[in-house]
Amino acid sequence: MRELTVVHTNTFRQFARYNGMKVRDVPESGGLMSQLPPVPVVRGGQIGRLGPITLPNLARIIGHLDEAIVRGRRLSTIWKNALLPTGYAHSLNWIQQGGFAPSQDGMRCVWPAANMVNLEGDQPTCLIGVTAHFGHFFTDCLDRILSFEHVNLAGHVRYLVDGAPPPQVTELLALLGAPCTPSNMVALDLALDYRVKNLHVASLGAAKPAITTASFRTLRERVLRRLPNPRPLGRMVYVGRKLVPQRKVRNQYELDQSLAAMGFDIFYPELHSIEEAVGAFHGADIIAFVIGSSKFNLAFCRPGTRIICIAPEGYAEHAGPVATMTRQLCEIFSLELCICSSRIVGENRAINSDIVVELAELAMALRVL
Numbered sequence: 001m002r003e004l005t006v007v008h009t010n011t012f013r014q015f016a017r018y019n020g021m022k023v024r025d026v027p028e029s030g031g032l033m034s035q036l037p038p039v040p041v042v043r044g045g046q047i048g049r050l051g052p053i054t055l056p057n058l059a060r061i062i063g064h065l066d067e068a069i070v071r072g073r074r075l076s077t078i079w080k081n082a083l084l085p086t087g088y089a090h091s092l093n094w095i096q097q098g099g100f101a102p103s104q105d106g107m108r109c110v111w112p113a114a115n116m117v118n119l120e121g122d123q124p125t126c127l128i129g130v131t132a133h134f135g136h137f138f139t140d141c142l143d144r145i146l147s148f149e150h151v152n153l154a155g156h157v158r159y160l161v162d163g164a165p166p167p168q169v170t171e172l173l174a175l176l177g178a179p180c181t182p183s184n185m186v187a188l189d190l191a192l193d194y195r196v197k198n199l200h201v202a203s204l205g206a207a208k209p210a211i212t213t214a215s216f217r218t219l220r221e222r223v224l225r226r227l228p229n230p231r232p233l234g235r236m237v238y239v240g241r242k243l244v245p246q247r248k249v250r251n252q253y254e255l256d257q258s259l260a261a262m263g264f265d266i267f268y269p270e271l272h273s274i275e276e277a278v279g280a281f282h283g284a285d286i287i288a289f290v291i292g293s294s295k296f297n298l299a300f301c302r303p304g305t306r307i308i309c310i311a312p313e314g315y316a317e318h319a320g321p322v323a324t325m326t327r328q329l330c331e332i333f334s335l336e337l338c339i340c341s342s343r344i345v346g347e348n349r350a351i352n353s354d355i356v357v358e359l360a361e362l363a364m365a366l367r368v369l
Contacts, residue, residue: 001110001111001112001113002081002110002111003081003108003109003110003111004078004081004082004083004100004108004109004110004111005081005082005083005107005108006082006083006095006102006103006106006107006108006109007082007083007084007085008085008106008207009058009085009089009090009203009204009206009207010058010207012061012084012085012203013058013059013060013061013203015082016061016063016203019080019082021063021064021065021079022063022064022065023061023062023063023064024061024062024150024151025059025060025061026059026060026061026062026146026147026150026202026205027150028214032056032057032213032214033054033055033056033057034054034055034056034057034210034213034328034331034332035052035054035331036052036053036054036055036324036327036328036331037052037331038050038051038052039327039337039338039339040338040339040365040368041316041317041338041339041340041341042338042339042340042341042361042364042365042368043313043317043341043361044313044341045360045361045364047364047368048317050316050317050327050339053319053324053327055206055209055210055324055328056206056210057205057206057210057212057213057214058203058204058205058206058207059205060143060147060202060203060204060205060212061202061203062147062148062150062151062200062201062202062203063084063200063201063202063203064198064199064200065077065079065199065200065201066197066198067195067196067197067199068084068195068196068199068201069116069193069194069195069196070086070087070119070127070160070188070193070194070196070199071087071098071099071114071193071194072114072188072189072190072191072192072193072194073097073098073099073114073190073191074087074088074094074097074098074099074130074162074190075087075088075098075127075129075130075160075161075162075188076088076089076094076095076098076100077127077199077201078111078193083095083098083100083109083111084201085203085204086127086129086201086202087127087129087130087140087162088129088130088136088140088162089129089140089204090136090139090140090204090206090207090208091136091139091140091208092208092321095109099112099114100112114191114192114193115191115192115193116192116193116194116195117192117193117194117195118194118195119186119194119195119196119197121158121197122197122198123155123156123157123158123198124153124155124156124157124158124198124200125157125158125159125160125186125196125197125198125199125200126144126148126151126153126157126158126159126160126180126199126200126201126202127144127159127160127199127200127201127202128141128144128145128159128160128161128180128185129141129144129161129162130161130162131161131162131163131164131165131169131185132161132162132163132164132165132166133293134166134168134169134293134296135292135293135296137165137169137172138211138216138219138293138296139204139208139211139325140204142212142215142216142219143202143203143204143205143206143212143215144202144204145173145176145178145180146176146215146218147202147203148179148200148202149179151200153200156184157179157184158184158185158186159180159184159185159186160185160186160188160196161185161186161187161188162187162188162190163187164182164185164187165182165185167273168269168273168274168277170182171273171274171275172223172274175222175223175226175227175274176219176222176223177222208321209319209321209322209324209325209328210324210325210328211325211328211329213328213332216299216329216332217332219299220299220300220333223278223299223300224278224282224300227275227278227279230275230278230279230282230283230300231275231276231279231283232279232280232282232283232284233265233267233276233279233280233283233284234263234264234265234280234283234284235263235283235284235285235286236262236263236264236265236284236285236286236287236288237264237265237267237280237281237284237286237287237288238255238256238259238264238265238266238267238287238288238289239267239268239269239280239287239288239289239290239294239297240252240255240256240266240267240268240289240290241268241270241290241292241294242268242270242271243268243270243271244270244292246349246352246354247290247291247292247312247351247352247353247354247355248354248355249290249310249354249355249356249357250345250354250355250356251356251357255357255359258359259288259359259362264288265280267280269294269297277294277297277300278297278300280297281297281298281300281301281305282300282301282302284301284305285305285306286305286306286307286308286366286369287301287305287306287307287308288307288308288310288340288362288365289307289308289309289310290310290355290357291309291310291311291312291315291316291322291323291326291351292322295309295322295325295326295329296329298326298329298330298333298335299329299332299333301333301335303333303334303335304334304335304336305335305336306335306336306338306366306369307326307330307335307336307337307338307369308337308338308339308340308362308365308366308369309323309326309337309338309339309340310340310342310355310357310362311323311339311340311341311342311351312341312342312344312348312350312351312353312355313341313342313343313344313355314341314344314348315341315350315351315353316339316341317341320350320351322351323339336369338365338368338369339365340357340361340362340365341361342355342356342357342358342361343355343356343358
C-alpha cells in the first residue's frame with residue numbers, strides 16, 4: 001500500500017502547472033458561469049419553488065505523461081505520488097469507487113495493492129473514461145473527447161475505456177465525428193493496474209453537480225447538423241424507465257395507459273436508437289420524464305420546450321446533483337422546467353428510490369408550465 005496526494009477536478013490545472021506536467025490549455029474553455037433561475041416544484045398537491053443556483057465551469061487542460069499508472073477499476077491515474085481525477089472523476093465518490101481509501105478531508109488516500117501489468121506499445125494513448133454507461137458518457141467522456149481534438153495526435157491512437165460502449169454511445173460518437181470507435185478502444189480489466197507510456201489525460205470542465213456548458217452546446221450543434229430533420233415522435237412525450245434495476249415507477253403500466261389517453265406518446269430510450277431519441281426530444285412541445293440518464297437528451301430539445309422532471313420526493317428540494325444537472329441543461333437550452341416530486345415507495349434511497357407518480361400532480365405541473 002502507498003499513500004497518495006489526491007488531486008480534484010477544480011485543482012487539476014493548478015497542480016499540473018505547479019508540478020511540471022506538460023500541458024496544453026483547451027481553447028474557449030472555462031470562465032462560463034451558469035445562473036440557474038428559480039424552478040417551480042409540485043409536491044403533495046402544493047406548488048413550491050426551488051431557489052436560484054450559480055454553477056461555475058473550469059478551464060480545461062490536456063496533460064501529456066511520459067509514463068503513468070492507470071487503475072483498471074474506474075480508470076484513475078497515478079502519476080508520481082498523486083492520484084489524478086481521470087476516468088470516473090465526475091462522481092462525488094470517485095476515490096472510493098477506484099478502490100482507494102480516502103482520508104477524512106479527501107486530500108490524501110491509500111492506494112491498495114493490485115496486480116500490475118505493462119500496457120504494450122508506446123503509441124499515443126488517450127484516457128477517455130466510462131463509456132459503458134450512457135449517462136457517464138456525458139459527464140466523464142464528452143469533455144475529454146472534445147479536448148483531445150485539440151492535440152492533433154499523429155499515428156495510431158488508442159483510447160482507454162472501462163468497457164464496450166452500448167449502441168447509443170457508439171452512435172453518439174459517430175454523430176460527434178469522434179476519432180475514438182470500438183475498434184481503437186482498449187477496455188481495461190478492473191482487477192489490474194496498468195503501467196502506460198505516452199499517456200494523454202484531460203481534465204473535466206466542471207465538478208459535480210455542474211456540467212460543462214461549452215461541451216453540451218458543441219454536442220447539440222454537431223448532432224443536429226448531422227440530423228437536420230430528426231423524425232418527431234409526437235407533440236407530448238412521456239419518457240419512462242423500463243429495463244432498470246432501481247428507481248422504478250411502481251405504477252408504470254397504469255401511468256402509461258393514463259398518459260396515452262391524455263395524448264402523450266410513451267417513449268423508453270433504452271429501447272431506441274440515438275436518432276430516434278433525438279427525434280422524440282427535438283419534436284416535442286412537452287416532455288415529462290423520470291429523472292435519470294435520459295435527461296441528457298434535453299440537449300436536443302427546441303428552445304421553449306416545456307419539461308416536467310419526475311423525481312423522488314425531497315431529492316430535487318435538497319439540491320440532488322442529477323436534479324441540478326437537469327436544471328442546468330434547461331438553462332443552457334432555454335427550456336421551461338417544473339419538478340414533479342413523487343411519493344417514495346419502500347426504502348428511501350434518495351435518487352434511487354422507487355416511486356408512485358400521481359396523475360393529478362403531473363396535471364398540476366402541466367398547468368404550472
